[in-house]
Amino acid sequence: MSRPEDHLPPDLYYNDTEAHKYTTSSRIQHIQTLMTHRALSLLALPSPSLILDIGCGSGLSGTLLSSLPASSGGPHQWIGLDISSSMLGVALERDVEGDLFLGDAGQGIPFRPGTFDGALSISAVQWLCNVESSEESAAGRLARFFAGLFACLRRGGRAVCQFYPRDRGQREMVAGAAVRAGFGAGLLIDDEGTKSEKTYLVLSVGGGDITGVVSGLEGEVEVEDQRRRAKERGKMSGREKAEMVKGSKAWIMRKKQQMERKGKVVKPTSKYTGRKRRIQF
Amino acid sequence: MKLLTLNFVTCARKSCKTLPAAFPLHPRDAELEIVEMELNPKFLVNILPRVEWQALRTVCQELGLPTLPDIMPVQQDLLQPPSLPGRESESQEGEAEGEGGSEEEDALQKPSQTAQDLHRVLLETTIANGKLVCGACGHEYAVKEGIANFLLPSHMV
Numbered sequence: 001m002s003r004p005e006d007h008l009p010p011d012l013y014y015n016d017t018e019a020h021k022y023t024t025s026s027r028i029q030h031i032q033t034l035m036t037h038r039a040l041s042l043l044a045l046p047s048p049s050l051i052l053d054i055g056c057g058s059g060l061s062g063t064l065l066s067s068l069p070a071s072s073g074g075p076h077q078w079i080g081l082d083i084s085s086s087m088l089g090v091a092l093e094r095d096v097e098g099d100l101f102l103g104d105a106g107q108g109i110p111f112r113p114g115t116f117d118g119a120l121s122i123s124a125v126q127w128l129c130n131v132e133s134s135e136e137s138a139a140g141r142l143a144r145f146f147a148g149l150f151a152c153l154r155r156g157g158r159a160v161c162q163f164y165p166r167d168r169g170q171r172e173m174v175a176g177a178a179v180r181a182g183f184g185a186g187l188l189i190d191d192e193g194t195k196s197e198k199t200y201l202v203l204s205v206g207g208g209d210i211t212g213v214v215s216g217l218e219g220e221v222e223v224e225d226q227r228r229r230a231k232e233r234g235k236m237s238g239r240e241k242a243e244m245v246k247g248s249k250a251w252i253m254r255k256k257q258q259m260e261r262k263g264k265v266v267k268p269t270s271k272y273t274g275r276k277r278r279i280q281f
Numbered sequence: 282m283k284l285l286t287l288n289f290v291t292c293a294r295k296s297c298k299t300l301p302a303a304f305p306l307h308p309r310d311a312e313l314e315i316v317e318m319e320l321n322p323k324f325l326v327n328i329l330p331r332v333e334w335q336a337l338r339t340v341c342q343e344l345g346l347p348t349l350p351d352i353m354p355v356q357q358d359l360l361q362p363p364s365l366p367g368r369e370s371e372s373q374e375g376e377a378e379g380e381g382g383s384e385e386e387d388a389l390q391k392p393s394q395t396a397q398d399l400h401r402v403l404l405e406t407t408i409a410n411g412k413l414v415c416g417a418c419g420h421e422y423a424v425k426e427g428i429a430n431f432l433l434p435s436h437m438v
Contacts, residue, residue: 047327048323048324048327049324049327050324050328050331075321075324076324077285077324077328077404079286079289081431083432088428092426092427092428097318099282099286099427100428100429101290101428101429101431102428102430102431102432103430103431103432104432107293107432107433107438108293108295108438110291110292110293110431111290111291112289112290112291112304112333114331115331117327135435154331
């Protein structure tokens with residue numbers, strides 16, 4: 001299956017024709033509607049709220065947010081961010097209700113802390129894993145995006161990002177970046193193993209209501225510092241590094257990890273990885 | 282771009298993140314447009330505590346809109362029945378009163394005059410064209426047809 005990310009960066013890929021095709025295709029509209037409904041049910045917003053739509057495109061999911069009936073907590077106000085000006089042009093033609101921003105989510109999110117009740121992103125985050133210049137890295141772009149998202153959501157807010165990961169490694173990279181930004185993260189996979197597999201990254205900021213929680217903390221409390229632990233795991237001392245023989249299995253595994261972190265395509269590890277060849281006569 | 286959104290947006294540059302002058306962005310050469318929208322009192326109640334009132338006042342002043350009251354209205358003000366007097370004195374926009382008031386009162390008894398005025402300022406007043414200037418670094422973000430361009434060249438991120 002060809003992936004649009006492999007062809008061009010998003011601002012060039014979604015030109016006028018592509019943007020028009022995307023918006024008018026009834027198949028895409030149907031899938032987008034299903035995914036937006038799923039994301040909304042995961043967000044569980046009880047009352048009309050302010051929502052950020054990352055990669056809003058032509059506002060297909062935004063239209064749904066503005067027209068949500070009062071019985072299901074709507075209608076919501078939304079602010080959309082997208083990198084493709086053609087897509088935003090189509091949104092303007094469609095006369096959507098939300099405010100639109102032309103911007104790159106990989107550069108951060110320019111809102112003050114605690115702005116949004118929730119955030120939603122449909123089929124957009126995988127674009128952040130692509131890097132067009134040597135000055136930036138996929139990990140850096142993801143880190144800046146999730147840090148910005150974490151800051152601009154209010155305490156107890158949630159974010160749901162539906163995305164199409166290339167492989168398991170990319171899925172782990174995105175989820176890992178969200179955890180490192182401070183989110184409580186969970187991956188939800190619908191129709192796993194089928195062609196219509198959908199991955200949702202469900203993120204939460206804080207534990208919501210903090211009243212009455214503090215008194216419940218009795219006995220021993222074990223605080224896990226995941227970030228420090230991950231750092232200890234990933235980093236080696238200088239001596240260890242010097243002892244590692246170039247070309248050994250451990251060395252190859254370390255290189256593969258390094259490349260994976262950079263967002264490169266890395267062959268999956270198998271029993272043959274780094275195995276010694278039999279000695280020839 | 283709605284004034285509500287302008288009340289939340291800051292400069293996108295990393296170096297401006299910590300500077301207090303980066304918020305609010307100051308509109309320049311702004312063309313205003315009124316886009317009618319249905320009043321949603323529940324949304325106003327939800328969003329009101331998060332609005333930076335002083336920033337909103339500054340922006341209104343810079344845009345030449347009528348001055349807002351010094352003190353931010355509280356949530357209780359929004360859902361008063363309009364038959365109760367007292368809120369009229371806080372009305373902010375002369376022309377907004379006439380238009381917004383008459384239709385809404387018949388259909389929906391709940392939102393007060395304050396809510397209608399707030400709705401007019403925050404959600405119906407939009408910046409159609411113009412520029413937004415950061416108070417700290419002086420970078421100008423262009424607004425065209427209501428879409429703000431926050432794409433930064435790579436050396437400025």
